[in-house]
Amino acid sequence: MISSFFNRAKPINFLLISLYLGFFYWITQIYLYDTGWTVPVFFSYAGVFLAIVFSVFLANFIIRKNALCTGNSYAVLLFVMFLTLFPQIFRSSEIIMANLFVLLALRRVISIRSLLQIKQKIFDASLWVCVAALFYEWALLFLLVVFAAILIYRFGDYRNWLVPLVAIFTVGVLLSTYVIWFTGIDWFVDVFSFSVDFYSIKTRTIGFILPVALIAFFTLLSLAAFIANYKAKSTGVQSSLLLVIIALLVGTGIAAVSNNRESDEVVFTFFPAAVLMANYLQLITRKWWKESILWLFIILPVALLFIGQT
Numbered sequence: 001m002i003s004s005f006f007n008r009a010k011p012i013n014f015l016l017i018s019l020y021l022g023f024f025y026w027i028t029q030i031y032l033y034d035t036g037w038t039v040p041v042f043f044s045y046a047g048v049f050l051a052i053v054f055s056v057f058l059a060n061f062i063i064r065k066n067a068l069c070t071g072n073s074y075a076v077l078l079f080v081m082f083l084t085l086f087p088q089i090f091r092s093s094e095i096i097m098a099n100l101f102v103l104l105a106l107r108r109v110i111s112i113r114s115l116l117q118i119k120q121k122i123f124d125a126s127l128w129v130c131v132a133a134l135f136y137e138w139a140l141l142f143l144l145v146v147f148a149a150i151l152i153y154r155f156g157d158y159r160n161w162l163v164p165l166v167a168i169f170t171v172g173v174l175l176s177t178y179v180i181w182f183t184g185i186d187w188f189v190d191v192f193s194f195s196v197d198f199y200s201i202k203t204r205t206i207g208f209i210l211p212v213a214l215i216a217f218f219t220l221l222s223l224a225a226f227i228a229n230y231k232a233k234s235t236g237v238q239s240s241l242l243l244v245i246i247a248l249l250v251g252t253g254i255a256a257v258s259n260n261r262e263s264d265e266v267v268f269t270f271f272p273a274a275v276l277m278a279n280y281l282q283l284i285t286r287k288w289w290k291e292s293i294l295w296l297f298i299i300l301p302v303a304l305l306f307i308g309q310t
Contacts (some may be wrong), residue, residue: 063076
């Protein structure tokens with residue numbers, strides 16, 4: 001049974017998940033896209049793949065370190081399945097890098113609950129968000145998660161509210177210096193356009209609508225289950241999952257206003273959605289229902305890739 005196999009966080013689980021991701025990534029490049037393969041192109045795609053793999057292991061580290069799930073591999077499995085449901089994301093290196101830095105920011109934000117080195121963690125998280133914004137400007141909205149963490153953990157210390165501004169100022173000064181010397185002020189206009197489009201072309205296809213609908217449905221179901229069992233969690237986990245929910249809302253907002261024709265910004269919702277769904281799977285007592293959910297998200301990417309393209 002797939003649910004029993006991934007009910008433990010074993011190295012073999014992550015090996016199989018990584019192999020599945022690698023298989024799907026390279027099949028996507030070969031099968032879906034007419035790629036002109038050269039040595040530089042291969043190494044370019046290999047670099048993107050390594051960034052994705054690092055994102056997966058970073059997601060797993062955040063989950064394990066902060067006890068967001070209880071000793072299983074469901075969240076990491078779902079995170080990878082969500083990625084494979086939207087193979088066009090594999091061609092968007094900017095979005096992948098932005099999501100990687102957002103995960104680095106979330107790692108620091110969620111760890112604030114230890115109440116150790118709070119200002120350092122706030123600064124680091126804000127800095128990572130600013131770096132993510134260099135790859136995709138709307139990622140800057142994840143600063144809302146940083147401020148939410150301050151509100152939850154250390155509302156009374158006004159100095160904490162200034163730390164993100166210091167991080168923004170630091171990145172701004174360094175970036176301005178580089179731009180003035182090497183590119184020109186128009187670079188800011190090109191990179192930080194913050195353009196909006198509520199209805200991109202890609203969202204009209206069944207290959208996009210079906211996965212989004214399924215993820216949205218099960219995420220809402222998971223959110224309802226979390227609210228119903230909120231008091232069963234420890235105070236620390238409650239606060240961490242609350243930040244995960246806020247990150248989900250921010251990611252959803254970014255995807256909603258995206259002007260990207262491929263709607264790749266849905267990737268920002270994958271980590272929080274995977275964490276919430278993993279917590280929901282932990283609560284399910286009917287094994288057939290748990291198995292059905294997992295098999296659905298394992299089989300659907302393959303079906304959409306090979307059947308949906310014919």
